Amino acid sequence: MIITTGFDPIPEIVLRARKLAEVTGCAYAPRARFSMSKLVQHYGDGQILVVLQEAVRLITPEMPPMEFHPSMGFVRAKRIIRGESDPMIEAARLLPGDSVLDCTAGLGGDALLFAVSGGETSQVTALESSLPLFALLLEGMSQYVSGQPKVNEALRRVNVVRADHLDYLRTQPDNSIDIIYFDPMFRVPLTESAAISPLRQFANPAALSEESVAEAVRVARKTVLLKEKALSGEFTRLGFTELLRASAKTSYGVISLDN
Numbered sequence: 001m002i003i004t005t006g007f008d009p010i011p012e013i014v015l016r017a018r019k020l021a022e023v024t025g026c027a028y029a030p031r032a033r034f035s036m037s038k039l040v041q042h043y044g045d046g047q048i049l050v051v052l053q054e055a056v057r058l059i060t061p062e063m064p065p066m067e068f069h070p071s072m073g074f075v076r077a078k079r080i081i082r083g084e085s086d087p088m089i090e091a092a093r094l095l096p097g098d099s100v101l102d103c104t105a106g107l108g109g110d111a112l113l114f115a116v117s118g119g120e121t122s123q124v125t126a127l128e129s130s131l132p133l134f135a136l137l138l139e140g141m142s143q144y145v146s147g148q149p150k151v152n153e154a155l156r157r158v159n160v161v162r163a164d165h166l167d168y169l170r171t172q173p174d175n176s177i178d179i180i181y182f183d184p185m186f187r188v189p190l191t192e193s194a195a196i197s198p199l200r201q202f203a204n205p206a207a208l209s210e211e212s213v214a215e216a217v218r219v220a221r222k223t224v225l226l227k228e229k230a231l232s233g234e235f236t237r238l239g240f241t242e243l244l245r246a247s248a249k250t251s252y253g254v255i256s257l258d259n
Contacts, residue, residue, distance in 0.1 A: 001047040001132055004029045004039060010053065016143070017051040024135045024162075049135050056139040058132055068140025070151070073109025077116045077151050089117045091243055091252035092225050097121040098178040103165035103216070104128075108137050108158065110183060110227075115154035125159045127168055130202040134162040169215035180216040183227040184208045213238045217255060224255040 003021040005013050009031065021028035029043055036059060040046050046061040058066045070077065080086055088110065094100070096119040102111045105126035115124045126141075128134040138160045146152055161168070165182075184207070208226070216224045228234045230251045235242040240253025 001049060001135065002027045002029045002039065002043050002045050003049045003051065003135070004031045004034075006050060006052050007031060007033065009051075013051055013053055016139070020049070020051060020135060020139050023138065024131065026131070026135065047132050049132065049139070051139060054145070056136060056143065058136045060132070066136065068107070068136050068144055070109055070112050070144070070146070070155075071107065073107075073112045074146060074148075074151060076109075076113055077154070078148060080113065080116050081148065081150050086113060086117070087243075087245060087248075088113060088225070088227070088252060091254055092179045092181065092223050093256075094118055094179060098222070099123040099176075100125070100179045100181065101168075101172075101177045101219075102126045102181045102183075103169070103212070104181075104183045105137060105160065106133070106183065108141060108155075108160075110181065111158045112151070112154055114179075114181070115157045116150060120153070120157070122157070123159070124157060125161055127161050127163045127165050129162065129164045131162065133202050134160065166209065166212045166215060169212065169219055172219045174218055175221045177219055178222045179225060180220045180223075181225045181227075182208055182212070182216070208234065208238060210238060213255075217257065220255075220257055222256070222258045224257070226253040227251075228253060 003017050003026050005017050018028050029039055036048060039048060048059045050057040056068050076086055094117050098118050100114040105111055105128040108126060111124050111126035115122060128137055141155045141158050141160055144155055226240050227250055230244060230249055235253040240255055242251045242253045244251055
């Protein structure tokens, strides 16, 4: 993957793009007057991350560009700020100051909700194994500006880490994280959406493993949480208690560890 800017970038954007390339181990490509197709031809890489003044955009072959945006996470975050409940937060039994490990960060919406609800003293780590998504999240979480200061602050607090969740969990001490969360990509999508469809090309298609859940149970202090299709056999297979919600197409499954 290469990292570049828009045409005629200001110096601050060039510095951000160079820093992101250094942190992620990607090549920085000065944009000059190259079109995207010319950049691909010149560098021989079809995956391009474009750092812009008010956005970051991931461009991949034969797919629409994917821009960082909290999407429904932003809508749900505003509800939490207004004092409304959220089913994921309730299922996790999240309290202010809790530590959370989001093992499947994706576009970062759930990590944002954990950070908003957990407050300034919470510690939220979001794992993403895909390099393009990791780079998109790293830049987006640190730079995206919404109309909600509390959302902006929460985005900055999320620690984005590139890692396979099982490898990461194996390195963590027993009972060291309050809440561990899994939201694996559904192998058959419930709906096709402009936000999720491009994400599928980066998703790990493998089912969540029993070993990953066992490691999460070892590491978690309070709750291990799984999001899946309602009435999915995955809850039973992996030892979760499903919390069914009226008319909802998805459910949260919980393993409670502090009862």
